[in-house]
Amino acid sequence: MSADRYSPATSTSATWLAPRAESDLHATVTVPGSKSLTNRELILAALADGPGRLLAPLHSDDSARMVDALRALGVGVTEEEGSGPFGPDLLIEPVWPLRGDAVVDCGQAGTVMRFAAAAAGFAKGEVTLTAHESALHRPMGAMISALRDVGVDIDDGGSWALPFVVRGHGHVRGGEVTIDASASSQFVSGLLLAAPRFDVGLHLVHSGHRLPSMPHIDMTVESLAHRGVHVERPRPGEWIVPPGALRAKDIAIEPDLSNAAPFLAAAMIAGGSVSVTGWPAHSTQPGAMLGDILSLMGARVLRRGGALTVTAGAGIHGVDLDLSAAGELTPTIFALAAFADAPTTLYGIGHIRGHETDRIAALVGELRALGGEAHELEDGIRIVPRPLHGGLWRAHHDHRLATTGALIGLAVDGVEIDDIGTTAKTMPQFPELWRGMLEGA
Numbered sequence: 001m002s003a004d005r006y007s008p009a010t011s012t013s014a015t016w017l018a019p020r021a022e023s024d025l026h027a028t029v030t031v032p033g034s035k036s037l038t039n040r041e042l043i044l045a046a047l048a049d050g051p052g053r054l055l056a057p058l059h060s061d062d063s064a065r066m067v068d069a070l071r072a073l074g075v076g077v078t079e080e081e082g083s084g085p086f087g088p089d090l091l092i093e094p095v096w097p098l099r100g101d102a103v104v105d106c107g108q109a110g111t112v113m114r115f116a117a118a119a120a121g122f123a124k125g126e127v128t129l130t131a132h133e134s135a136l137h138r139p140m141g142a143m144i145s146a147l148r149d150v151g152v153d154i155d156d157g158g159s160w161a162l163p164f165v166v167r168g169h170g171h172v173r174g175g176e177v178t179i180d181a182s183a184s185s186q187f188v189s190g191l192l193l194a195a196p197r198f199d200v201g202l203h204l205v206h207s208g209h210r211l212p213s214m215p216h217i218d219m220t221v222e223s224l225a226h227r228g229v230h231v232e233r234p235r236p237g238e239w240i241v242p243p244g245a246l247r248a249k250d251i252a253i254e255p256d257l258s259n260a261a262p263f264l265a266a267a268m269i270a271g272g273s274v275s276v277t278g279w280p281a282h283s284t285q286p287g288a289m290l291g292d293i294l295s296l297m298g299a300r301v302l303r304r305g306g307a308l309t310v311t312a313g314a315g316i317h318g319v320d321l322d323l324s325a326a327g328e329l330t331p332t333i334f335a336l337a338a339f340a341d342a343p344t345t346l347y348g349i350g351h352i353r354g355h356e357t358d359r360i361a362a363l364v365g366e367l368r369a370l371g372g373e374a375h376e377l378e379d380g381i382r383i384v385p386r387p388l389h390g391g392l393w394r395a396h397h398d399h400r401l402a403t404t405g406a407l408i409g410l411a412v413d414g415v416e417i418d419d420i421g422t423t424a425k426t427m428p429q430f431p432e433l434w435r436g437m438l439e440g441a
Contacts, residue, residue, distance in 0.1 A: 015392065016420035016431065018409020019438055024272030027437040029263045031276060032086040033058040033253035034285060035426045036216060039066045039111040040223050041251050043119060043193050045092035046075040048227065050248035053091050056084030057253045061425045062109040069116045073123055074099030086429065097170035100125015108135040108356055108397065108425060113162060114143055114190035121152035122197060123168030130163035134397045139183040139354045146191060149177040150198060174198025174243070180208030183354055189220040195241035196229045206237035212351040214325050219284035226251070254280050257287025259427050261332040262403040263437055264290060264310040268299050269339055270410045273311035274437060279303060286326035293321065293329065297336055316340040324348030331400040334363050335407035337383035338372055347380035357396035363404065366393050370412065390414020399425040406434055
């Protein structure tokens with residue numbers, strides 16, 4: 001699996017006309033595996049005490065970047081026939097220490113930047129980490145500082161950003177470290193994932209303001225527990241990881257619940273109902289909050305037979321909503337808010353300014369370009385419903401901006417997305433699945 005195979009389409013003059021929903025939806029959708037789980041489990045499998053498999057993993061640009069990173073570090077990653085509808089299973093065969101004299105191109109993948117940076121300290125030799133030019137702005141300074149504190153030798157040329165060089169010595173000391181992870185929970189997760197392999201483990205303390213995306217940290221802790229590593233949490237914002245082996249296992253990857261969000265929300269905009277199959281009874285994914293959020297906004301939500309079904313109610317309600325735990329759902333909730341019966345305020349999401357783009361500014365700007373009204377807040381967005389018209393919707397190299405445009409296009413004629421190919425970052429099949437949903441597949 002190469003990164004090129006799943007790379008987002010480069011921007012061209014060709015645009016994608018978002019299809020309008022001509023009738024109520026009656027669709028069942030199966031979405032590919034979770035990006036967050038796939039990339040966590042790839043790292044853990046690479047650091048485990050023996051070979052293991054990922055069953056039904058995500059195959060996308062982000063996961064391909066992680067696979068290529070591990071291969072560059074000497075880890076064996078082999079495709080095997082699987083039973084999932086979206087591609088093969090993966091066999092991961094660890095090596096120790098990891099191989100140096102390598103280049104890791106993170107593309108636009110924040111998980112690769114933060115997770116591979118921590119793992120690169122286990123290499124014997126230099127590892128250069130770089131990224132797509134559109135992602136070089138993403139926060140890395142706190143991660144670089146924390147890695148230096150646990151003994152990783154990093155040369156960033158004083159930039160506190162990508163690209164930089166890790167001079168690996170085949171092991172990492174570990175120990176106590178304080179980090180301000182308010183810009184990204186991935187800083188915490190990257191350190192926790194590598195911590196069992198540190199010589200003395202890790203005692204990590206978050207020193208900043210409220211941590212965003214706590215479910216993603218819970219996901220990391222749970223993934224470690226599945227491999228026999230118990231993470232102590234003496235108090236909020238503090239984690240203790242003992243040194244020890246990571247158990248090799250075969251791990252089944254859940255569907256990506258955040259990528260399911262636009263499909264479920266579509267029922268509320270277009271009318272009718274949409275079901276997503278394989279919905280887990282328990283999940284640490286932020287997307288697990290969707291049922292409660294969409295119900296609050298007026299949908300009827302039912303979980304039965306392993307599927308989550310969302311059916312349109314009498315209308316979409318405006319809400320005041322703290323999305324600090326699930327900032328990645330903001331673009332989908334934003335689209336719903338544009339068609340609500342009252343203004344909506346989304347807050348606790350200042351950190352999404354540092355994602356693939358400044359999502360707050362981009363969402364506000366694109367909605368205004370279609371005649372809508374939205375306002376940037378210090379820590380959020382306020383959306384005031386207004387009649388919308390067609391026009392160009394720019395994706396800003398951001399898969400979730402692209403799917404937001406598709407949602408708005410369900411109810412507005414002539415919405416053209418400049419780069420629908422950017423959805424390949426986490427779901428290459430999005431355009432086909434979207435049209436299948438509209439056709440009642």
